[in-house]
Amino acid sequence: xxxxxxxxxxxxxPGDPVKVDRYTGGARINHWITAISLILLALSGLSLFHxxxxxxxxxxxxxxxxxxxxxxxxxxxxxxxxxxxxxxxKANLWVAEDGTWLARIKDVxxxxxxxxxxxxxxxxxxxxxxxxxxxxILTLIVTGVGIWDVYFASFTSIETKRISVLIHSGAAVAxxxxxxxxxxxxxxxxxxxxAMTRGQVTGGWAWRHHRKWLKELxxxxxxxx
Amino acid sequence: MAGFEFELPNPNTNDPxxxxxxxxxxxxxxxxxxxxxxxxxxxxxxxDVSKCIGCKACxxxxxxxxxxxxxxxxxxxxxxxxxxxxxxxxxxxRFTEWVNPETQNLEWLIxxxxxxxxxxxxxxxxxxxxxxxxxxxxxxxxxxxxxCIGCGYCVKGCPFNIPRISKADEPKAYKCTLCSxxxxxxxxxxxxxxxxxxxxxxxxxxxxxxxAEGRIKDLKSRGYSNAGLYDPPGxxxxxxxxxxxxxxxxxxxxxxxxxxxxxxxxxIWKGAAKYVGLAAMALxxxxxxxxxxxxxxxxxxxxxxxxxxxxxxxxxx
Numbered sequence: 001x002x003x004x005x006x007x008x009x010x011x012x013x014p015g016d017p018v019k020v021d022r023y024t025g026g027a028r029i030n031h032w033i034t035a036i037s038l039i040l041l042a043l044s045g046l047s048l049f050h051x052x053x054x055x056x057x058x059x060x061x062x063x064x065x066x067x068x069x070x071x072x073x074x075x076x077x078x079x080x081x082x083x084x085x086x087x088x089x090k091a092n093l094w095v096a097e098d099g100t101w102l103a104r105i106k107d108v109x110x111x112x113x114x115x116x117x118x119x120x121x122x123x124x125x126x127x128x129x130x131x132x133x134x135x136x137i138l139t140l141i142v143t144g145v146g147i148w149d150v151y152f153a154s155f156t157s158i159e160t161k162r163i164s165v166l167i168h169s170g171a172a173v174a175x176x177x178x179x180x181x182x183x184x185x186x187x188x189x190x191x192x193x194x195a196m197t198r199g200q201v202t203g204g205w206a207w208r209h210h211r212k213w214l215k216e217l218x219x220x221x222x223x224x225x
Numbered sequence: 226m227a228g229f230e231f232e233l234p235n236p237n238t239n240d241p242x243x244x245x246x247x248x249x250x251x252x253x254x255x256x257x258x259x260x261x262x263x264x265x266x267x268x269x270x271x272x273d274v275s276k277c278i279g280c281k282a283c284x285x286x287x288x289x290x291x292x293x294x295x296x297x298x299x300x301x302x303x304x305x306x307x308x309x310x311x312x313x314x315x316x317x318x319r320f321t322e323w324v325n326p327e328t329q330n331l332e333w334l335i336x337x338x339x340x341x342x343x344x345x346x347x348x349x350x351x352x353x354x355x356x357x358x359x360x361x362x363x364x365x366x367x368x369x370x371x372x373c374i375g376c377g378y379c380v381k382g383c384p385f386n387i388p389r390i391s392k393a394d395e396p397k398a399y400k401c402t403l404c405s406x407x408x409x410x411x412x413x414x415x416x417x418x419x420x421x422x423x424x425x426x427x428x429x430x431x432x433x434x435x436x437a438e439g440r441i442k443d444l445k446s447r448g449y450s451n452a453g454l455y456d457p458p459g460x461x462x463x464x465x466x467x468x469x470x471x472x473x474x475x476x477x478x479x480x481x482x483x484x485x486x487x488x489x490x491x492x493i494w495k496g497a498a499k500y501v502g503l504a505a506m507a508l509x510x511x512x513x514x515x516x517x518x519x520x521x522x523x524x525x526x527x528x529x530x531x532x533x534x535x536x537x538x539x540x541x542x
């Protein structure tokens with residue numbers, strides 16, 4: 001029996017310190033393609049969002065190329081994130097302890113993890129980021145195609161385009177805010193970034209932040225020498 | 226003869242290179258301009274729908290002056306040709322057959338469509354590219370193509386559905402310039418010059434309003450009790466105005482908007498959303514910085530590692 005939150009490739013390596021495999025090479029490549037796309041989309045999108053940021057079009061070779069390339073990067077992000085969704089959706093399903101964790105968000109932010117329930121591979125905050133990104137990326141791709149006038153101008157009315165562009169901007173602001181939370185959490189919680197670079201975390205990190213997941217890995221004998 | 230008094234003066238030949246420049250700007254898209262030291266007199270084109278005979282000389286003159294070519298189209302059973310405004314065709318006669326319910330007369334309404342040169346231009350408000358859309362102090366709204374990025378935001382901003390985006394490798398937005406290059410040298414727009422019935426006249430906005438008054442009085446005396454001037458206040462008035470015989474229902478003239486204004490969606494997108502959006506992102510980043518400063522890093526303790534070792538059975542006890 002495998003718990004809902006144990007993903008393919010997750011494994012424990014006993015030793016000093018204990019090492020835990022958290023992300024496979026495929027998952028990491030998938031993540032970084034998505035991450036680079038999201039950053040490029042934010043930069044190119046912001047350049048057209050506020051006049052004071054128009055200078056960012058210089059990074060992409062000017063206004064015309066920024067306008068032309070932004071939707072294509074969006075397509076890359078959509079398919080790349082779809083891959084991540086297929087990998088991670090199951091482990092991000094909402095379970096009972098997530099509500100308790102979220103109710104004690106104050107203890108999370110003040111570092112009193114001893115007062116929190118033991119959580120699986122992802123805590124409620126990570127799950128919120130995952131589902132928030134999922135919903136916003138769907139919103140952004142749908143509204144984005146609606147204003148991709150080079151190819152699809154005749155498919156939507158001007159009023160639909162006005163609604164689309166407003167929702168697109170709002171969703172973009174929201175996803176950038178979520179991205180800030182995501183990056184901040186990775187910086188604040190030391191030992192996290194290694195999970196997405198080398199694919200591993202230490203046993204202590206897993207014990208401290210995802211104890212249920214660690215116990216499941218050990219209990220399920222997903223232990224490699 | 227009344228109605229012909231707006232024969233335009235000969236052009237200024239002393240300085241034929243005169244064009245409107247940076248000093249004449251009152252608005253510049255995605256950027257700001259200083260208040261101009263000297264303001265030009267507001268101008269306007271007045272289109273008297275009741276005098277139009279639908280000859281399309283204005284369309285031909287427009288293509289000619291702007292050096293544009295519209296490919297030969299196909300007949301779709303209506304007189305409109307081409308069937309819509311295009312990136313080449315900045316003005317278009319729109320024909321409507323309307324049965325007047327009061328008289329049962331068939332009235333053939335012909336409206337010359339094109340940029341209205343709004344005093345409060347929605348295209349300019351929506352444009353993200355600095356200097357791609359400008360407004361001169363005489364009221365003319367012009368597209369500056371070297372700054373245009375072809376995004377189509379002007380299409381969303383316009384309350385009259387006027388700008389058209391070209392299909393070129395580098396798409397750009399096109400619309401009527403009110404012949405700003407001709408106006409700069411004291412000429413009127415090419416369409417006004419070509420109009421054989423003087424249904425299109427050009428002058429200062431005050432002159433045009435006065436001229437319209439005379440025309441409206443004339444129309445009222447002929448039984449068009451609802452004749453009036455179309456200078457919609459929702460967009461601050463326009464620098465292209467119509468004399469309509471049925472000014473109480475402009476929509477019968479091929480859907481001329483009754484009370485045009487910049488869409489509230491565009492106002493939010495280009496107003497509150499810009500500031501709230503940037504503020505939200507800045508707030509999230511600032512909270513992160515403050516949280517880190519106050520709480521410090523969340524570090525894995527040696528006892529966490531020991532607990533994990535104990536759990537895996539690999540720890541040194």
